Amino acid sequence: xxxxxxxxxxxxxxxxxxxxxxxxxxxxxxxxxxxxxxxxxxxxxxxxxxxxxxxxxxxxxxxxxxxxxxxxxxxxxxxxxxxxxxxxxxxxxxxxxxxxxxxxxxxxxxxxxxxxxxxxxxxxxxxxxxxxxxxxxxxxxxxxxxxxxxxxxxxxxxxxxxxxxxxxxxxxxxxxxxxxxxxxxxxxxxxxxxxxxxxxxxxxxxxxxxxxxxxxxxxxxxxxxxxxxxxxxxxxxxxxxxxxxxxxxxxxxxxxxxxxxxxxxxxxxxxxxxxxxxxxxxxxxxxxxxxxxxxxxxxx
Numbered sequence: 001x002x003x004x005x006x007x008x009x010x011x012x013x014x015x016x017x018x019x020x021x022x023x024x025x026x027x028x029x030x031x032x033x034x035x036x037x038x039x040x041x042x043x044x045x046x047x048x049x050x051x052x053x054x055x056x057x058x059x060x061x062x063x064x065x066x067x068x069x070x071x072x073x074x075x076x077x078x079x080x081x082x083x084x085x086x087x088x089x090x091x092x093x094x095x096x097x098x099x100x101x102x103x104x105x106x107x108x109x110x111x112x113x114x115x116x117x118x119x120x121x122x123x124x125x126x127x128x129x130x131x132x133x134x135x136x137x138x139x140x141x142x143x144x145x146x147x148x149x150x151x152x153x154x155x156x157x158x159x160x161x162x163x164x165x166x167x168x169x170x171x172x173x174x175x176x177x178x179x180x181x182x183x184x185x186x187x188x189x190x191x192x193x194x195x196x197x198x199x200x201x202x203x204x205x206x207x208x209x210x211x212x213x214x215x216x217x218x219x220x221x222x223x224x225x226x227x228x229x230x231x232x233x234x235x236x237x238x239x240x241x242x243x244x245x246x247x248x249x250x251x252x253x254x255x256x257x258x259x260x261x262x263x264x265x266x267x268x269x270x271x272x273x274x275x276x277x278x279x280x281x282x283x284x285x286x287x288x289x290x291x292x293x294x295x296x297x298x299x300x
Contacts, residue, residue, distance in 0.1 A: 005029060007041070008284055009299070012255070012273060015282040024066040026052030031077045032295040033085075038064070039297065040085065040103070042078050047092055051075060053085060053101055059300045067106050073099050077120050086150065088117040088126060094133035098126060098150065111150050114142045119165040123192070124150070125172060129162035137161060141176050145193050156195040159186050164210030164249075166218070167192060171232055173218060175207045187220065189232060201234040211251035219256045219274060221246040227258070227274075240279075242272055248293035257294035 007029065009019040023029040023041045027049025031042040037059045045051030051069040056062070069075065074095070075087035089099040089110075097110040098117055114128035124146040130139035137160035145154040156174075163177030163185060172190040185207040189198045205222040212218040216232040225246045229238040243260035250257045258272040260281075269284045269291040284291055 007032070007039075009297070010271070010282065010284070012257075015280070017282075017284060019061070021056055021058075021061060022063060023056075024052060024054035024063055026050050026054065026066065026068070028290075028292075029054075030075070030292060032293075032297070033078060033080050034058075034295075034297055035080055037300050040078075040080065042075050042085075042087060044074050044076055044090075045069070045071075045092070046074065053103065055103065058297070067101065067103065069099070069101065070108060073108075075099055076118060079120055079122055079124065086120060086124075088120040090116055090118065096128075100150075113144065113152075115139050116162075118162045119174075121165060121167070123167065123172075125165065125167075127162045127165055127174065129177075130160040137179050143172065143174055143190065143195055145195055154193065154195045156188070156190055156197060158188055159183065161185075161206070163206070163208045164220070166210055166212045166251075168212040168214060168216055168218070168232060171198070173210065173212050173232065175203075175210050175220060177206045177208055180206050185220075185222075187230065187234065189234060199234045201230065201236070203228065203236075209246070209249040211249045211256055213251050213254050213256075215254070219249050219251070219258070221249050221258065225260065242279075243270060247291065250294050250296075252296045259291045259293060261288060261291070 006020045010017045026043025028044045030044040033040040039056040041054040043052045053067045055065045074090045078087040083104045085101045087099045089095045100109045116131040117128045119127040130141045141158045141162045143156045159176035161177040163175045175187045185203040187201040210220045220228040225243040247259045256274040260270040268286045271282045273280045
């Protein structure tokens with residue numbers, strides 16, 4: 001939660017919110033990574049706040065350490081390689097690099113990527129959306145395959161704007177969100193690991209979040225709460241409208257988790273659970289606390 005700087009713990013089977021964990025002093029808890037009994041929280045800081053990484057003991061339910069990040073950083077997502085946390089960094093003003101934090105020493109380093117890094121996931125795949133320092137889109141968006149040393153191996157050039165990334169089977173599914181008011185989105189199906197474009201699907205709305213299940217079904221969402229159910233055959237299977245705004249979609253074991261109304265001032269905040277033709281909802285907060293993403297955790 002952005003406003004309360006907490007992680008709410010809930011049982012997806014019962015819908016019960018049974019606990020919470022503080023995320024430290026850093027602003028905007030944005031991404032979670034679990035390593036055994038330790039939870040790493042990426043606090044992005046946005047454009048005016050304080051970015052940091054918080055290490056939380058899940059067993060003891062307490063903050064073990066909070067590591068400040070440089071004020072120029074604005075990390076969005078991350079992957080953990082031993083003691084190195086590798087993050088896509090949108091930048092407080094501008095960025096063309098990934099940011100790397102050694103969580104043991106606190107040392108920070110960067111690796112060049114492309115204008116405005118957005119996503120990063122195991123594989124290792126990273127994206128950049130092509131936005132410049134003036135928030136225009138003069139560059140294409142890019143998808144990169146990185147080797148074990150985080151060097152660029154292969155890449156794909158896509159329409160400007162980046163709205164989500166996932167893998168399913170032998171494919172990388174990535175959506176270019178386009179430029180609001182100018183262009184719609186394009187969903188791309190790329191091969192893995194060569195990142196060759198196999199097919200694409202134009203969508204009128206500007207899609208900002210996607211997730212795919214192992215059976216090739218995906219859920220796409222635009223900021224204003226419209227969902228698209230698609231498959232890797234690049235077919236739109238169904239659409240629905242939920243809430244007034246939509247922030248993030250994640251997937252676990254065939255269930256899609258969709259956060260609704262956060263960052264909008266329009267609360268209450270809900271978490272939708274979509275599986276097949278079934279849609280359930282859980283109210284996480286009666287007022288807007290800036291709910292962002294749902295992540296699966298194993299609680300010791």
